[in-house]
Amino acid sequence: MKKSNITTLEQFKEKNYGKRGTKQRDELETGYENFKIGALIHEARLKKGLTQEQLAEKVGTTKSYISKIENNIKEVRLSTLQKIVELGLEGHLQLKIQL
Amino acid sequence: MKKSNITTLEQFKEKNYGKRGTKQRDELETGYENFKIGALIHEARLKKGLTQEQLAEKVGTTKSYISKIENNIKEVRLSTLQKIVELGLEGHLQLKIQL
DNA sequence: GCAAAAGTTTCACTAACGGACAACATTCAC
DNA sequence: GTGAATGTTGTCCGTTAGTGAAACTTTTGC
Numbered sequence: 001m002k003k004s005n006i007t008t009l010e011q012f013k014e015k016n017y018g019k020r021g022t023k024q025r026d027e028l029e030t031g032y033e034n035f036k037i038g039a040l041i042h043e044a045r046l047k048k049g050l051t052q053e054q055l056a057e058k059v060g061t062t063k064s065y066i067s068k069i070e071n072n073i074k075e076v077r078l079s080t081l082q083k084i085v086e087l088g089l090e091g092h093l094q095l096k097i098q099l
Numbered sequence: 100m101k102k103s104n105i106t107t108l109e110q111f112k113e114k115n116y117g118k119r120g121t122k123q124r125d126e127l128e129t130g131y132e133n134f135k136i137g138a139l140i141h142e143a144r145l146k147k148g149l150t151q152e153q154l155a156e157k158v159g160t161t162k163s164y165i166s167k168i169e170n171n172i173k174e175v176r177l178s179t180l181q182k183i184v185e186l187g188l189e190g191h192l193q194l195k196i197q198l
Numbered sequence: 199g200c201a202a203a204a205g206t207t208t209c210a211c212t213a214a215c216g217g218a219c220a221a222c223a224t225t226c227a228c
Numbered sequence: 229g230t231g232a233a234t235g236t237t238g239t240c241c242g243t244t245a246g247t248g249a250a251a252c253t254t255t256t257g258c
Contacts, residue, residue, distance in 0.1 A: 025198070026197060026198045027195065027196070027197055027198070028195065028196045028198070029193060029194060029195035029196070030193070030194055030195075031191055031192070031193055031194075032177070032180075032181050032184075032191075032192040032193060032194050033181075034177070034178060034181075037177070037194070040194065040196060041196075044196050044198060047198060048198065051203085051204060051205085052204070052205060052206095053203090053204075053205090061246075061247080062246090062247070062248065062249090063204085063205075063206095064205090064206075064207080064208095064247090064248085064249085064250095065245095065246065065247075065248095066205095067204095067205060067206055067207085068206085068207090068246095070205095071205095071206080073206095073207090074244085074245065074246075075176065075177060075178060075244085075245075076177070076245085076246095077174065077176070077177075077215085077245065077246085078136070078174060078175065078176075078177060078180075079174060080245080080246080081177075085196055089196065089198060090198070091196050091197050091198040092196070092197040093194070093195070093196060093197075094194070094195040094196070094197060095136070095139065095192070095193070095194060095195075096126065096192070096193040096194075096195065097126070097139060097140075097143050097184055097188065097190050097191070097192055097193075098126055098190050098191040098192075098193065099126070099143060099146060099147065099188060099189070099190040150233080150234060150235085151234070151235060151236095152233085152234070152235090160217070160218085161217075161218060161219075162234080162235075162236095163217090163218075163219075163220090163235085163236075163237080164216080164217055164218075165235090166234095166235055166236055166237085167216095167217090167236085167237085169235095170235095170236080172236095172237090173215080173216065173217075174215075174216080175216085176215090176216065176217095176244095179216080179217085
């Protein structure tokens with residue numbers, strides 16, 4: 001495990017993604033493209049300061065699967081994506097259609 | 100086809116969903132839940148004044164499948180949802196994660 | 199440089215699901 | 229009521245999302 005002068009998760013997140021409550025810190029969005037979902041999850045995971053293994057455990061899957069999703073090797077099912085976001089990232093998934 | 104005093108599609112859409120450019124007319128969003136995606140597509144389709152069959156044809160699928168999606172009998176694949184939104188509804192799909 | 203942690207890739211496997219097709223039901227205009 | 233248009237439902241099948249474990253590579257701390 002990497003050691004640094006940062007001791008709390010909050011410090012980590014604030015340093016890398018700004019203070020809590022800012023859009024930059026709390027919100028991640030993308031126009032949908034297959035190959036961007038991986039990046040979305042990847043970023044969200046880092047913002048939460050989690051390793052793939054930790055995320056996997058919270059969701060009830062394996063780190064190898066998380067890796068494949070982040071690298072867009074497997075397409076995620078919407079229901080699985082929801083599990084990852086809600087259980088793993090403790091966030092909320094939102095869907096928007098612009099006509 | 101139902102006949103009425105409305106003669107153009109634009110009139111239909113304006114009457115039922117407001118003027119172009121308004122949020123009410125152009126935007127549909129939902130916190131992700133399985134059973135809400137159907138309603139989202141259903142609403143978007145009506146806003147566009149399309150039948151299930153017309154939508155299906157534009158996307159390259161069948162009306163029976165569209166029906167099942169709208170009624171939440173089948174979960175849509177993300178890639179298929181994208182096709183429906185972009186090809187069928189001529190809209191744009193957006194995905195957001197709230198942490 | 200070394201070791202440990204984190205991430206990637208491969209392989210084998212299969213239950214579950216997406217999506218097609220055709221038949222059926224409903225709604226609507228007249 | 230009747231017929232045409234629209235929407236729903238049952239059945240079926242090929243594809244694939246997801247598992248699990250192991251081997252491998254990259255990154256990191258010291």
